[in-house]
Amino acid sequence: MTNTPQSKRAPRNRTLTLSDDDxxxxxxxxxxxxxxxxxxxxVNTTIHQDVFxxxxxxxxxxxxxxxxxxxxxxxxxxxxxxxxxxxxxQYQEWLESWLALLQRIxxxxxxxxxxxxxxSSPAIYHAASKFFKVRNRITWEREKGxxxxxxxxxxxxxxWFCTASNDYCFNxxxxxxxxxxxxxxxxxxxxxxxxxxxxxxxxxxxxxxxLWTDLSVPFWSMPENTDHPTxxxxxLLAKVILASSHPDDLVLDPFLGSGAASxxxxxxxxxxxxxxxxxxxxxxxxxxxxxxETDPTIQGYTGGVFWERNTLAQQQNQxxxxxx
Ligand SMILES: C[S@@+](CC[C@H](N)C(=O)[O-])C[C@H]1O[C@@H](n2cnc3c(N)ncnc32)[C@H](O)[C@@H]1O
Numbered sequence: 001m002t003n004t005p006q007s008k009r010a011p012r013n014r015t016l017t018l019s020d021d022d023x024x025x026x027x028x029x030x031x032x033x034x035x036x037x038x039x040x041x042x043v044n045t046t047i048h049q050d051v052f053x054x055x056x057x058x059x060x061x062x063x064x065x066x067x068x069x070x071x072x073x074x075x076x077x078x079x080x081x082x083x084x085x086x087x088x089x090q091y092q093e094w095l096e097s098w099l100a101l102l103q104r105i106x107x108x109x110x111x112x113x114x115x116x117x118x119x120s121s122p123a124i125y126h127a128a129s130k131f132f133k134v135r136n137r138i139t140w141e142r143e144k145g146x147x148x149x150x151x152x153x154x155x156x157x158x159x160w161f162c163t164a165s166n167d168y169c170f171n172x173x174x175x176x177x178x179x180x181x182x183x184x185x186x187x188x189x190x191x192x193x194x195x196x197x198x199x200x201x202x203x204x205x206x207x208x209x210x211l212w213t214d215l216s217v218p219f220w221s222m223p224e225n226t227d228h229p230t231x232x233x234x235x236l237l238a239k240v241i242l243a244s245s246h247p248d249d250l251v252l253d254p255f256l257g258s259g260a261a262s263x264x265x266x267x268x269x270x271x272x273x274x275x276x277x278x279x280x281x282x283x284x285x286x287x288x289x290x291x292x293e294t295d296p297t298i299q300g301y302t303g304g305v306f307w308e309r310n311t312l313a314q315q316q317n318q319x320x321x322x323x324x
Contacts, residue, residue, distance in 0.1 A: 009220075014220065015226060017226075027279075031046065033057040034057075036057050042058070045274075046262065047273065047274065048282045051254045052097070058252075059105070060104055062250055063106050063273075064245050064246070064249035065241065065244050065250070066102055067113050067237065068255060069115040070254075088122065095128075096127045098254065099127055099128065099131050108165050108167065110163070111162065111163045113138075114128055114162065115160075118154070118158070132162035132163060137160055139156050139210065140158075141156050142156060142217050170243055174242040176306070177208055177306050179203065180203055181195040184197075184202045205305070212239070215236050215300070217233060223295070228281055232261075234263065235306070237260050241265055247269045250273065251265040256282070258284045258285055259276075259284060259286070266289055266292045
């Protein structure tokens, strides 16, 4: 990982970085398993280990929700869009090798979300179908992305929603989207039809679809931003966790990266376990978990509501969280 020294960053750059003191202080919190683990000993921790070594040592049927954001390309684990289509079969086999290990760890009512891009998505679908009930493919719009000279710019990613059985939780009311009403229709008596008038404008709570256009990829002025190259937005995790788990449930992330899943689980009153092979990313996750104690906010999710991107209320929330 290449860290830009803090002194070279723009003054308003809020990217979270680690000091040597942070590393020394946080390192003892990381776990490495060498024998089957009791849940009490590993809950709310970060396991610094290869996923293939850690998963067989986790207890049976402990996870209520799995969020899996694996590398999209085995050759270059990060930030690459150069997936070789000839290797899709090999990628699928690799996915199957850890999905098989996860199956034992998930409760019968558990859900699993698996991230990918347009190239890896077919392999995810086929691999996940072997172990789980595939329920949906969520596509989310990435605002960022490099333009291509001879192709369409890639500006979306997928998250596959699967469940271990037909008996699963889905809290639809917890993930409704607050959308601005373009044509505010009124009843004959002048009352709004399915929307509310407020100081910030007219808004309606809408059912969440599988097309998510309200997310911002973490960028330098956001407090959740780190130097991890493929960090997921906390708002994305909040939707997944609120829809598919209850307070106190256990959220497991086998490819934790900078810790988004554990951090949002903690912010939303869930328990968590994260597995990550890279020590620096484990420590970043631990630092973010520490900061939850003083700032449990999630950008774009306020007052129990997900706000459409760039709505006034969301902007106010962002600017007030910047000044905290
Ligand atoms: C796509 S990133 C996850 C990003 C994460 N969702 C976040 O928001 O920061 C994938 C992560 O999996 C980790 N990883 C890759 N192979 C692994 C393995 N065999 N065992 C454990 N972690 C692994 C990488 O180090 C990387 O941080």
